[in-house]
Amino acid sequence: MNTAGIIGGGPAGVMCAIFAAQNPENKIFIFDKNIILNTLLPTGGGRCNLAYAEFNFKDLAKFYPRGEKFLYSVFSRFCTQDTIDFFNKTGVKTYVQEDLRVFPVTDSSKDVKNALLKQIDKKNIKKVFANVLDVKKAADGFEIVTDKGNYPVQKLVISTGGKGIGHSIAKKLGHNITELKPALxxxxxxxxxxxxxxxxxxxxxxxxxxxxxxxxxxxxxxxxxxxxxxxxxxxxxxxxxxxxxxxxxxxxxxxxxxxxxxxxxxxxxxxxxxxxxxxxxxxxxxxxxxxxxxxxxxxxxxxxxxxxxxxxxxxxxxxxxxxxxxxxxxxxxxxxxxxxxxxxEIVTAGGVDLKEIDSKTMESKLVPGLYFCGEVLDIDGLTGGFNLQNCWSTGYIAGRTIAV
Ligand SMILES: Cc1cc2nc3c(=O)[nH]c(=O)nc-3n(C[C@H](O)[C@H](O)[C@H](O)COP(=O)(O)OP(=O)(O)OC[C@H]3O[C@@H](n4cnc5c(N)ncnc54)[C@H](O)[C@@H]3O)c2cc1C
Incomplete structure (x- = not known):
């Protein structure tokens, strides 16, 4: 059995958990110091603009001031249509607005959150309500140090967004963090x-x-x-x-x-x-x-x-x-x-240096068993659903990699 710890239960971490748990042999933990998926609630003014209806992966990547080239490979694996299909399957029907922004038909980010939470429960993903303070390398993976105790895991995913502890953990594990700046x-x-x-x-x-x-x-x-x-x-x-x-x-x-x-x-x-x-x-x-x-x-x-x-x-x-x-x-x-x-600011520009991440797996090129997804990476998009698309796509790839 593989144990994976995901630090950060935002859209990226949750997406990763859902796909990592597709392998029933995996035991998945999501650590969050706040309520899981609460960062989804204010998106799109409460309506959750979850994607943008550009279906060509290269054209979609043009909407990212940082990360465009890296996202070619990511979006070639999981793009807009995959996002829409995924949400349809989880019970969230979507519609495309005149300006090509994609929303749930109920115009409610709470409904998107609840549908994802249902998946978490269905797949027996364990939610740990704890503040992650540190990560230590261990013989067989990593030890996640929290205010509620320590958790040994074989695989570690960092999805703490633009402002969480993820950048300092990544730095400690040897990664370069490009300069963080407010964007949007x-x-x-x-x-x-x-x-x-x-x-x-x-x-x-x-x-x-x-x-x-x-x-x-x-x-x-x-x-x-x-x-x-x-x-x-x-x-x-x-x-x-x-x-x-x-x-x-x-x-x-x-x-x-x-x-x-x-x-x-x-x-x-x-x-x-x-x-x-x-x-x-x-x-x-x-x-x-x-x-x-x-x-x-x-x-x-x-x-x-x-x-x-x-x-x-x-x-x-x-x-x-x-x-x-x-x-x-x-x-x-x-x-x-x-x-x-x-x-x-709506997003943070800068983050974990993309040169050190394999875009086909979202695994660190420096530390085997370490993965990143979402805004913690040096990727940021314009307004229009692009930042959540980054979370769904990179989360999916990290999750799928852990599942196999
Ligand atoms: C007001 C607003 C509206 C937005 N609207 C849209 C929109 O409509 N469409 C769109 O595409 N994008 C939108 N965005 C951007 C989008 O919400 C973010 O890009 C996205 O939430 C990033 O997801 P993430 O999973 O990478 O990180 P986050 O959503 O930031 O989640 C990170 C999680 O990590 C947890 N965490 C951090 N540190 C620790 C720690 N030490 N211990 C434990 N847990 C920790 C946090 O509590 C959090 O739950 C909006 C942003 C804002 C602020």
Whole structure:
């Protein structure tokens, strides 16, 4: 009989346990200091965005700022369709939303959690509610040291996510940990003029990002999306993606990240002629009302204030210089991000170095019998179900390897 200890009962650890237990000879333990699968509950705003409906494994891997190449091999073994099939079999029917995000039909992460817990019980996987403090190498495997006693296991899986003890255990066992950084996070900006707009969202904004005058390469699909003004900066899906691509840029108050946002979807000269025409047609209207045809009125008022233009001035009286200032702000609104919002990140970039992991088995290349899955690895995806897909896929591979 093989004994395997899985440290971390999040989505990755649980997926691994379910597949490792397919071999009835295996005795599987999941250790968690918190309630198993509670990290699943807030996902997708409580709806659990469990995958993304891209079925080609290479195209799916493009949505991961870190881990793309490694995931080719992982996703070629367990990809989106496998995730959907797996959940169907466990009693979770899914549907694909217009934006290709996959959810359970009940829109409830609690239902996903309960279905997985049922599998754990059905397969006699033992849950150990304990804080893992350390791992020691033993003659026949490992000894897991917890606040509730020590557990000898032959195989060890680390699936403690982006913030757990897993990184220090991996380091102690000889692994390199790439620098950990917040990703998918809101940004704090210098421009306090937008503070009163906190809570306002804008759709289909196109962004360009610069650091020290160099343009940051952000894939086309990731540079268009919705934004949300916050009390101290800017957030929303587009900003989350930008934060992920800029996780290692090293911006700060001295060297901020320059975000150039196109609010109207047209280039400067193209929009200028459209706007000029609009001003002429509405010459008797307040300029505020004309600008409000393109963006929400509160934002229009802030932009006019930023340009030093009186909101009450008639459209027909606007000077060419002031018109150009407005056009510049609507086509290239510039904000300076000085840091990420503290502790609000959705995932951690960085983790166990992928060079030291066999993508076909998820086993350590340095320590036989040691496996990793989920966010503890140096893999992070964009918003859209990609981070959970990483957990299902790497968890499945680690589990299957242990099962045979
Ligand atoms: C608000 C929010 C919403 C999200 N929404 C989505 C979404 O809709 N779709 C998506 O794809 N991704 C989403 N994510 C990301 C996704 O939830 C994570 O990537 C995923 O949970 C990582 O799973 P994991 O199993 O690797 O680690 P985790 O889920 O972090 O689980 C790790 C487990 O290890 C345990 N642990 C840690 N240290 C110890 C220790 N010393 N002893 C014992 N146990 C320990 C923890 O208690 C935890 O249960 C969201 C994240 C957040 C924060």
């Amino acid at each position: 996070s809101a940004l704090i900006t210098n421009e306090k003029i937008f503070t009163p707009l906190s809570g306002m969202s804008l759709k289909n904004i196109k962004a360009q990002v610069f650091f020290k005058n160099n343009k940051i390469k952000i894939p086309e699909h990731a540079s268009l999306g919705d934004i949300l003004f916050t009390h101290n900066g800017i957030s929303g899906p587009l900003i989350y993606r930008i934060s992920s691509y800029c996780a290692y840029v090293g911006f700060d108050a001295q060297n901020p990240l320059k975000l150039v946002l196109n609010l109207v979807g047209q280039q400067n000269s193209e929009f200028d002629s459209i706007f000029l025409e609009q001003l002429k047609r509405n010459a008797q209207k307040d300029v505020l009302n004309v600008v409000s045809c393109y963006i929400p009125k509160n934002l229009a008022a802030v932009i006019l204030k930023k340009c030093g233009i009186d909101c009450g001035i008639k459209a027909g009286q606007l000077s060419k210089k002031d018109r150009e200032k407005i056009v510049q702000n609507l086509t290239s609104l510039t904000l300076h991000a000085v840091e990420t919002a503290h502790g609000e």
